[in-house]
Amino acid sequence: MSAIEVKNLTKKFGDFTAVSDLTFTLEENRVLGFLGPNGAGKTTAIRMIVGLSKPTSGEIALAGQNVLFGNSSANHLFGYLPEQPSFYGWMTGVEYLEFVADLFDLKAKEKKIADLLNLVDLTAAKNKKISTYSNGMKQRLGIAQAIINDPKVLVMDEPVSALDPIGRREVLAVINNLKKHMTIMLSTHILADVDRVCDDIAIINKGKLIVFSSIEELKTNYASQIIEVEFEKDPASIISDLKKEEWAEKVEKENHRLKIWIKDQAVIDENKALKFFAKAGMPVLEFGLKLPEVEDLFISILEDKK
Amino acid sequence: MKAFFTLLHKEATEIFRSKKLLILGIIFGFVAISSPIIAKIIPEIFKNIQTGGITFNIPEPTWRDAIDQLVKNTSQFGLIVIIFMFAGAVAEEKSKKTLEMLLTKPISRVSFVLSKFVSAKLYISGVFVLSAVVFYSYAVSLFSNFSLANYAWLILFLLVYLLTILAVTIFFSTISKSQIMAVGLAFFGSIIFTTIIGYIKAISDYSPAYIVANYKDLMLDGKFANFLPSFYTSIGIIIVLVVLSIIFFQKQEIER
Numbered sequence: 054m055s056a057i058e059v060k061n062l063t064k065k066f067g068d069f070t071a072v073s074d075l076t077f078t079l080e081e082n083r084v085l086g087f088l089g090p091n092g093a094g095k096t097t098a099i100r101m102i103v104g105l106s107k108p109t110s111g112e113i114a115l116a117g118q119n120v121l122f123g124n125s126s127a128n129h130l131f132g133y134l135p136e137q138p139s140f141y142g143w144m145t146g147v148e149y150l151e152f153v154a155d156l157f158d159l160k161a162k163e164k165k166i167a168d169l170l171n172l173v174d175l176t177a178a179k180n181k182k183i184s185t186y187s188n189g190m191k192q193r194l195g196i197a198q199a200i201i202n203d204p205k206v207l208v209m210d211e212p213v214s215a216l217d218p219i220g221r222r223e224v225l226a227v228i229n230n231l232k233k234h235m236t237i238m239l240s241t242h243i244l245a246d247v248d249r250v251c252d253d254i255a256i257i258n259k260g261k262l263i264v265f266s267s268i269e270e271l272k273t274n275y276a277s278q279i280i281e282v283e284f285e286k287d288p289a290s291i292i293s294d295l296k297k298e299e300w301a302e303k304v305e306k307e308n309h310r311l312k313i314w315i316k317d318q319a320v321i322d323e324n325k326a327l328k329f330f331a332k333a334g335m336p337v338l339e340f341g342l343k344l345p346e347v348e349d350l351f352i353s354i355l356e357d358k359k
Numbered sequence: 360m361k362a363f364f365t366l367l368h369k370e371a372t373e374i375f376r377s378k379k380l381l382i383l384g385i386i387f388g389f390v391a392i393s394s395p396i397i398a399k400i401i402p403e404i405f406k407n408i409q410t411g412g413i414t415f416n417i418p419e420p421t422w423r424d425a426i427d428q429l430v431k432n433t434s435q436f437g438l439i440v441i442i443f444m445f446a447g448a449v450a451e452e453k454s455k456k457t458l459e460m461l462l463t464k465p466i467s468r469v470s471f472v473l474s475k476f477v478s479a480k481l482y483i484s485g486v487f488v489l490s491a492v493v494f495y496s497y498a499v500s501l502f503s504n505f506s507l508a509n510y511a512w513l514i515l516f517l518l519v520y521l522l523t524i525l526a527v528t529i530f531f532s533t534i535s536k537s538q539i540m541a542v543g544l545a546f547f548g549s550i551i552f553t554t555i556i557g558y559i560k561a562i563s564d565y566s567p568a569y570i571v572a573n574y575k576d577l578m579l580d581g582k583f584a585n586f587l588p589s590f591y592t593s594i595g596i597i598i599v600l601v602v603l604s605i606i607f608f609q610k611q612e613i614e615r
Contacts, residue, residue, distance in 0.1 A: 103463050105613045123609050125465050133463040139456035141369075143376045198460060209366040335377040 054117050056081045056206050056236035057102070062111030064097050064260075071097040073260040075111070078160030086231045086251035086268075087240040088351055094135065094260040095240040099210045103133045104236070106294075116205035129157065132199030136211040138191060139156040146175050146194050149183060150201060157162065157202045172228055189220030196227055200235070207231065209239040218223060225249060243347035254347065256354055264354055271350055280313045280326055280347060283339040289331045300325050303353075309338075314353075363470040364576045370478035380443050380482055386440045387433075387490035391582065394428035395498040422502040426578055427508075433487075434571045437521045438553070441483065442545045447538035448475045449608070454537045458613055471604045476529050480522055487518055489543055490523040515569035516577070516586050523567040523593045524549050526600040533604040536614075552596065565592040 055078045062075040076257060079085050089095050100106035102113050107122040118127040118177055134335045154162035163201065173193035178186065186194065192212065196317040198209055212228070213221040221243070228250050231237065241247060247254060247268070258263040264271065271325065282288075288311050295301050295313070301315040313326065320326060321342060330337055374380050401424075402417045417607070449472070452458040462468070492515040495507070528545040535541035553568035563569065569589035575585060 097472065100613075105462060107612055122469060122612075125462075125467055128463055128465040131463070133460065135456070135459045135532070137456075138460055140460075141373065141457055152365065152369055153464060155368075156362050156466055158361050162452060 054081065054082070055114075056077060056116055057085070057238060058111045058112075058114040059098075061099065062113065062242075063109045064094075064106065065109045071100070071140065071260050073273075074192075075257065075260075075262050077262060077265045079238065081236050082232070082234075083252045084228075084237045084250055085239070086247035086347070087180070087238055088242070088244070088247065088254055088347075089240075089257040090355065091242070093324060095256045095257060096210055096256065099208060099238075099240060103131065106215065114134075129202060130204060131206040131208060132202065132204035133149070134192075134195045134199040134207075134209040134212055137188075137215050138195035138198075140183040140191065140194065142182060144183055145180050146170070146178040146183060146186070146190075149163055149194065149195060153198045153201050158333070159202065164258060165201065169201060172230070173197045174223065187220075188215050189217065190191070190222055192216060192220065193227065196224065196231075200231060204235060207237045208237050209237070211241055212239055213241065213243060221246070241295050244351055245346065247347045248278060248312055251347075256351060258355060268347060278315055278318070279343050280315055280320075281310065281339075281341050281343055282313070282326070282337055283310045284330075285336040288335055291330070291335055294333065295329065298305040299330060314349075362464075362466040363474060366466065366470055366474035370474050371481070374478060374482055380486070382444065383440065383486045384480060384490075385417055386436050387486050388493065390429065390432040390436055391490035391494035391522075392497060394432055394494060395422075395501045397425035397426040398428050399501055399578070415538075420502070421441055422498050422505045423575070423578065425494075425502060426500045426513070426574065427564070430513075430571055430574050433517055435555075437517075438524055438549055440522050441521060442528050442542055442549065444549045445475075445479050445525060446532050446535075446541035446545050448479065448529055448534040450535045450541040451532075453613065455503055462613060468609045469605050471603070471606050472529070472533060475532075476526070476601055476604075479525055481528070483521055483525060484518060487521060488514065489532075505578070506581060509578050509583075512581070512583040512586070513570070513574055513577055516574075516590060519597075520553070520567050520570055521594045523552060526597040527552055530600040530604045531609075533608050533611075564588050567593040567596060 057079040059078075062072055063065050063070065064072040075098055075191055087095055087099070095303055097106065101108045102115070102120065103177065104120045104127070112119065115127055116130040118130055120127045132352070144152065147170065149168045150169060151162060154166060159165060169178050174194055175190060175193055175197070176188060182194060183191065183194065192215065196212070199209070215226050216224060225246060228237065230241070231248065239251070251268060253267050254264065255262060287309060292304055300316045300320045301313050302316055305312040315321070315326070327337070327340065398420050405417050406408040452461070460534050461471070479542040495510060499505070526549040528541070531548055532573035535544060553566065553571075555567045557563050557572060565588050568588060570586060573585070577583060
């Protein structure tokens with residue numbers, strides 16, 4: 054059984070089509086990174102998937118059960134964490150979790166809540182009012198409420214975007230822990246995080262799905278290798294000549310570093326790049342070959358689709 | 360059903376902790392205590408400001424004057440306090456986005472709207488009935504004894520009038536995006552339901568505010584049957600507005 058099944062999902066606001074004919078299937082116990090530039094339709098799609106927004110057309114099934122707008126019959130099967138979750142500030146953290154546990158009619162909720170507070174590292178703050186929590190604490194409480202029912206599917210909209218690096222690391226650690234037990238779909242624009250936690254990625258742009266693939270497959274099939282070089286001095290002067298080389302597909306500069314997308318393995322085997330830098334009189338400090346990261350793939354794919 | 364009681368408990372706790380219950384208690388308590396006092400001292404004040412040459416013929420105050428004050432104050436303060444306190448019931452959950460996570464839990468939207476209405480109804484009823492008891496004890500001690508049965512009918516009809524305002528408020532809170540919008544619409548809606556209908560002769564007997572305009576007859580002769588058309592209409596309006604709130608809310612998409 055598929056964990057998430059989305060068929061021909063479309064959402065229109067008047068003449069504007071926010072999500073167009075979105076179709077994909079995610080198998081159980083996979084982590085899907087749902088990517089796209091700002092305004093691509095990620096949040097609109099997610100809100101339809103969890104039943105908060107009514108699709109113009111299309112079907113959604115989570116863990117085999119259809120999600121119907123305004124009907125909560127599938128709600129016990131999934132957990133949902135919106136971007137910047139809002140809580141009742143007058144409740145304490147533990148009270149909020151008790152409230153949610155009661156909505157699910159959970160048995161032995163005290164132990165469950167204690168375990169969750171421990172997992173998201175909020176035990177010490179459990180009796181403080183949520184209005185006094187930091188963004189990171191709220192995000193972690195948001196994760197706790199989303200998984201309190203041991204959902205088969207966990208859907209998270211930008212779970213780390215509002216967090217500082219420490220908060221981000223903490224939340225990613227929690228997600229990494231959870232991926233053993235459930236299927237996760239998360240949208241994010243922090244692409245390095247996708248590399249860290251996801252198995253599959255779906256990229257949407259202007260409401261349309263342009264790629265759905267496992268990250269491994271994507272890296273193998275889609276992208277070329279990248280050479281990263283650090284120079285002693287600013288390499289700006291050689292960029293225009295470098296771009297003319299038939300083996301260099303794309304060049305990006307960052308301070309004294311260059312990132313060069315190469316055409317094929319022969320570039321490495323025949324040492325074409327180093328020969329070029331020697332000829333150009335650019336002393337190299339560091340030279341390395343790296344596999345593309347999701348960020349590189351994402352940019353390449355979006356540029357291709359343009 | 361369990362989810363409904365969980366939501367009801369949450370609403371009840373919120374009303375208590377946000378001091379809404381305290382404010383309700385203070386307002387209705389003030390009305391209950393001040394109404395007999397005002398009825399008692401106003402003639403005294405007039406006597407003291409009489410100047411030579413002009414004679415005010417001021418009758419001795421009675422419990423009827425206290426009832427006048429009670430009805431006037433309840434209808435005015437009640438309207439204001441209920442609208443301001445409960446206009447945010449649903450609208451605020453939308454504007455503050457707390458609804459987002461809640462509606463992805465296994466709860467029906469019917470339970471959500473009903474929990475809002477029932478919790479507010481229970482608190483308003485409790486506080487108002489308690490304040491009515493305080494008023495009666497106080498009025499009887501300051502003035503002479505009066506019919507408890509007639510007074511009980513008056514309180515029942517006034518309570519239904521207040522609950523009609525509550526239903527109007529919750530309805531507009533459900534269809535509004537913000538609390539401010541809900542306050543404005545609830546005032547507008549309450550004025551239509553309670554005041555304007557009263558001015559249309561053909562249907563004025565059915566106005567929820569009929570009790571506010573005709574309570575003197577009830578207190579004097581106890582003929583509550585005259586008030587039943589308005590009573591049943593009010594109950595009907597409450598039911599229709601709660602059902603409409605549920606229908607509208609079920610169709611609403613929760614915006615980000």
